[in-house]
Amino acid sequence: MGQLLYMLTRLSGARRVFELGSGYGYSTAWFAMGVRDNGGGEVFHVVWDEGLSRAARGYLERLGLERVIRFTVSEAVTALRNTDGRFDIIFSDIEKDGYPASLPVIKQHLGSGGLLLADNMFWRGKVLDPRAADTDTEGVRSFTRAVFADKDFTSTIVPLRDGVLLARRN
Numbered sequence: 649m650g651q652l653l654y655m656l657t658r659l660s661g662a663r664r665v666f667e668l669g670s671g672y673g674y675s676t677a678w679f680a681m682g683v684r685d686n687g688g689g690e691v692f693h694v695v696w697d698e699g700l701s702r703a704a705r706g707y708l709e710r711l712g713l714e715r716v717i718r719f720t721v722s723e724a725v726t727a728l729r730n731t732d733g734r735f736d737i738i739f740s741d742i743e744k745d746g747y748p749a750s751l752p753v754i755k756q757h758l759g760s761g762g763l764l765l766a767d768n769m770f771w772r773g774k775v776l777d778p779r780a781a782d783t784d785t786e787g788v789r790s791f792t793r794a795v796f797a798d799k800d801f802t803s804t805i806v807p808l809r810d811g812v813l814l815a816r817r818n
């Protein structure tokens with residue numbers, strides 16, 4: 649997963665990356681290495697848990713990546729809504745029932761040619777299980793339908809791990 653995030657950052661030449669739901673900073677580290685190797689920029693690490701944000705800062709400092717990372721403790725969609733400018737990559741890994749409502753905000757903040765990435769598109773296979781009707785599974789299903797129906801995106805799912813959405817903002 650990390651290598652894919654690094655590769656996409658390098659291939660797209662991304663300088664501005666926004667993560668929704670960052671946790672301990674594993675994905676942040678790969679984006680930050682990519683942005684650093686693209687010549688510098690900013691990667692937004694956003695999580696609503698203060699302790700996690702602090703822990704992530706410690707790990708990312710040990711990797712020497714803190715210069716390109718902006719740490720924010722907040723609900724992630726709200727943080728994106730309140731952040732100015734367009735992004736080259738927006739990566740979503742928030743709670744799955746929040747995926748559908750995040751899409752218009754993400755779209756507004758992606759530049760032309762920008763990439764929307766989202767994790768857990770298979771949701772451990774539950775998206776294909778007709779008995780699964782919980783809000784997280786429904787969230788992933790509804791988000792998937794919306795992105796693939798949107799003519800402003802060219803979309804595919806990379807079947808790596810739990811499925812990674814790769815959608816280019818046209």
Ligand SMILES: C[S@@+](CC[C@H](N)C(=O)[O-])C[C@H]1O[C@@H](n2cnc3c(N)ncnc32)[C@H](O)[C@@H]1O
Pocket residue numbers: 668669670671672673674675676694695696697700722723724725741742743746
């Ligand atoms: C799956 S983990 C993150 C993993 C990380 N993206 C990675 O790949 O290394 C998601 C984290 O985001 C937090 N989170 C979930 N929904 C969120 C939201 N709406 N706003 C902020 N943080 C959220 C969770 O509490 C958790 O710490």
